[in-house]
Amino acid sequence: MGWRWFHQWGSPRWFYERAGRWQLVCGWLALTLLITGSFWGLALAPVDYQQGNSYRIIYLHVPVAFLAQALYTAMAVCAVVLFVWKMKLADVAMQSIAVMGFAFTALSLVSGAVWGKPTWGTYWVWDARLTSMLILAFLYLGVIGLRAAIQDPDQAGKACGILVLVGVVNLPIIKYSVEWWNTLHQPASLKLTEKPAMPASMWIPLLINILGYYIAAGYLILGSMRAIVLERERRSAWVRELVSHA
Amino acid sequence: MIFEPIDIEISDLSCERDDRSLFKNLSMTLNSGQILRVAGPNGAGKTTLLRTIAGLFDIQTGTIRMNQSPLTECLQQILYIGHKPQVTKDLTVLDNLKFLTGSDEDHLKRVLSDVGLKGYHDSLVKELSQGQGRRCALARLWCVEAPIWILDEPYTALDVEMVKTLDARITSHATAGGICLFTTHQPPQSLNYTTLELGHVT
């Protein structure tokens, strides 16, 4: 009882049909939130008295950096679902999330570096957060590369699942070791600490944008998953019917 | 030696590869002394069936039980020779067989003369011809005491004489109460076997 909602996810057809609708909702919602949040952040939020206008990058950087890390965890959850319940959709999700995760990680790295230029006077410092973000980008790339190298999709999915699980166990260790390494080599003077008391007009748009980017990621992942489901299920009757009516 | 009675029960075995159904709802029972040839055109799923029974492929649907217990617990009862060489090219014939069978040197030398590789024990496998390499892989049939043999294309690259020797070995294995499954495109002459046709099941 009560498990039907979970087993429905085992049906690619059910997912494909529903995902189309969710995607639409997510897309418009994300667009509205992102336009609101970004405009608020760029134009209406007060200037930071220390960093000047360059701080406005956080309305993109912070949500994207959050996403980059959250997506890896999401991928690990998918890997667990794949191994425990043998749900093929979880593998599809893993494939989509890896690509989106890498895109967001790269975006957060670039935005972090550009933010660093006016703030620290240089594009790149071996700051703990930037460094672990860089490692995260390599981890995502590994998952994408492994998937691309193995022909059989089932096998590729399982291999990626193993890699993701090993990665997610290692991720905290990597993070802590990088932080420790950072204190070992340079004093914390360059470390950028978030000011604890941000006025509401500063953090509300940040919150809106965080929500907006999460929903946008959902929109993108759903879209990519639908395409992959269609491709993988190309022989099944429902896909043939769907396509021939289109 | 005589093997304990053994049976393999396959029920409702189905397999799909690359969106193609290879076999569907395959059910059969194999008993001690049975020799089964799996036949069918290329791509009919012969190798897949053999590898599934050998436990190398995961079962997609259905069950395979040996003496009432699940397949995965009985892998040591199986001798599988696939169409990969199954031997290391850079090692000598003797070293290869020593590792895979654990038999002692004298026994192995006797076996080698049985399969027509007398005097080759010190040769590296890469120095052998294709047929000789195959003989080296098949020499394990004379060493390992596994009751279930699963041989994928054992007759490939063998000459007439070796085919006869192999037929005789399979027959004596079945007489001793073993089971042998094999695939081949040239039906062996001097062997009593039953045939399972794949590729016609829909």
Next chain:
Amino acid sequence: MLEFQFASLTEFFEMAPHGVYVWPIYGLGLLVLSGLTFANARQHRRAVRMIQRNLEREETHEP
């Protein structure tokens, strides 16, 4: 609380002195989001077209 922080639109686009850093990043963000959306749509379209081609091929082979 919600008031435009810049004296004019030009000043807004200049965002002195950091406009050079801020605007390209938002441009890049827009590019990534729209690029991924576009890539998804393209992948979907290609999948549909591939399946259609397969169907047509089957029809000509098996009358």
Next chain:
Amino acid sequence: MSLERRMFTRELKLIAARPGDILKPIWFLMLVISMVPLALAPDSDLLSEIGSAMIWVATLLALLLNAEHLFQSDFSDGVLEQWLFLDRPLVWLVGLKLITHWLFHVLPLILITPIAGIILSVPTDVLLALLVTLVIATPALTCFSGLGAALTLGSSRSGILGVLVMMPLFVPVVILAAGVLIRAMDGSDTLPLLALLGAFSVVAATFVPIVVSAAIRLNIGGSN
């Protein structure tokens, strides 16, 4: 002869048959080390400062290079799938293979590093610390590079992919080892960090072989 001894002797005979498998990584290591002064400057102060780090990175690369052979040839010969029919659990065999790999392929590489240290004029006490970190850290590195090799077995043109996939996971090990070397350079206590490094190795050596055998099982199931 027990299966364990059979595996061991087989490994020895394979090395005798393919000495290049051991020599090439050593050759690679020495070549990379010789490139450092050429690319930098023959200034021995500068070299001694970065020498130990360079040796660490070069060893890491050499290690990953030779891990590629760990399972690949046995896999394509079909010998690896025979492991499933041996009367030992696959994890056990994988563990044995990793141990023999460490003994015969990694240890020679570690033993050659003092020479590399001498030509980069690394001070003796740092060199000693370097050796200790390598001995303690390489079991973990061997396990992870084995995992990279096992995961990429199924792809026909894997090449360097195993290296690329596993390298990010080496970060904690590299950082800890670098910490030891820095402390050795200014003469402070290295023991706590070495203990941490050892703990990482022990944990990796306990759990990674399980994952490696799962990856091997997976790739055998997919090949035909």
